[in-house]
Amino acid sequence: MKPAVYGLLALAVIGGVTGWFITRPTALPSTVSDRLTGDAEAGERVFLASGCASCHMGTDDGADPKLLLGGAAFQTQFGTFYAPNISPDPDHGIGDWSQAQFLNAVMRGVSPEGQHYFPAFPYTSYTKADPQDMADLYAYMMTLPADATPSRAHDVAFPFDIRRSVGLWKVLYMNRDWVVTGDLTEQETQGRYLAEALAHCAECHTPRGALGGLDRAAWLEGAPNPSGSGRIPPISGADFTWSAFDISAYLETGFTPSFDVAGGSMAKVIANLGQLEKPELDAIAAYILRAAQQ
Incomplete structure (x- = not known):
């Protein structure tokens, strides 16, 4: 029985390593951001087209669409997701993000800490964007007013709260192919x-x-x-x-x-x-x- 047991253990190890590799967060090559310089004026158009304020502006009546303090709730069968603060506040927003970190978040769904973002964030669409447009968007967003409102934690139950599993989801559903061809x-x-x-x-x-x-x-x-x-x-x-x-x-x-x-x-x-x-x-x-x- 020992050879069979050892074989099963070996297969389990190989499967685990393969799964860990497949589900790893994959960032853009550093050279993508290094060659780009964002234009804030051009980024305003990208901001409007991308609808950032639609989700991330405050939830109060008459909220300023350029004050991206977040808070909106999005209910799904997997749990409730809350739009985070993406204002340029360095502590509670994205003010301390580099351009490269911003591009990885928007186009790859990878956080500055190297974790997967949940796909309530529509990076599966933004991955098709021109990196220059995203660099312009970053430059524009850094000109917006900062707000120190902390982001609200998502309300997602096990096992959907396992961020590593999002890596497998990305393998299945995230690609840069156009649908209408x-x-x-x-x-x-x-x-x-x-x-x-x-x-x-x-x-x-x-x-x-x-x-x-x-x-x-x-x-x-x-x-x-x-x-x-x-x-x-x-x-x-x-x-x-x-x-x-x-x-x-x-x-x-x-x-x-x-x-x-x-x-x-x-x-x-x-x-x-x-x-x-x-x-x-x-x-x-x-x-x-x-x-x-x-």
């Missing part, structure tokens, strides 16, 4: 970048599987609200009949074709996206219509 026009390509990488539209408008990964086969076709109340509407598929003009106008003004008004979290999204240039909103609209043909 083919012979896209220049406008559709621009819209794809804005919608898939920066604005991360799919994070809310696409259903998820049992482990929380996006169902790419039902891209933008609507999803159950993670809070358990209602449903996030489709922006693609047979049930979505808006024109390019309808989509662009909605992103700019918040008014639907039937003159209803965006509410809830979408109102915050539009408060940011609506400040982009009209050609950029038109590009997102073109992309969404192209996605419906995929």
